[in-house]
Amino acid sequence: MYRPWEQRKDLINSFEQKFKKSNAIFFNVDIKTRSNLDIFQLVLFKDEHFDQRGWVNDSIAGDLMLFANDFFEEKGLKVIYRSVEYSKLPDILENGVDVEPTDGTIYCSRELTKVLEYGGQEKVVQVFDIEKLKPTMHIIYDPKSKTEQEILDLQKTYPYKTVDGNGSILLSRFSRNNLQMFSQSERDYCYWIPDDPKKALVGLFLIREKSSIK
Secondary structure, X not given: OOOOHHHHHXXXXXXXXXXXXXXXXXXXXXXXXXXXXXXXXXXXXXXXXXXXXOOEOHHHHHHHHHHHHHHHHHOOOOEEEEEEEHHHHHHHXXXXXXXXXXXXXXXXXXXXXXXXXXXXXXXXXXXXXXXXXXXXXXXXXXXXXXXXXXXXXXXXXXXXXXXXXXXXXXXXXXXXXXXXXXXXXXXXXXXXXXXXXXXXEEEEEEEEEHHHOO
């Protein structure tokens, strides 16, 4: 359900205080950009907020996921996340996504805690409106439901084809040489943006380490 900005501002304030209790700094970033892009920065301390692998620890990651889910749900959005290194931020602000071409394959997950395992210690988490993304794999569960011409038309977008053990036709737009084509990983995590990525991107989380900020 869509809620007005004032109610969402209350949510931001409550999580600012929640992170403050964990000695982390969380705030809404005022960057001159499109009005529908919400940007937040989370400043963490290396010795307190990262585990031995260099990942954001479970407590901080869990709190951030709770905030993200609540905030974007209150905007009436169903979202999906993608994490990349912080150096990609200028490309993201300019193009709406970090890949080139912008309709290339992107690995995403609905679980923010999973996404935070990627992108290095300092990272940018992109938040996309899931309605504006499509899976890279198109599955025809009942091949008899499509004519040969309809399948050929689909292959203009999803050129690669195989048949699984259940007789379903799998079509993919993944790179021909990618070993994950037609894999469970492609089914679960691989998407592409068919239209303007700036309209698909609805938010960013900037994860920074305190000592790197001057």
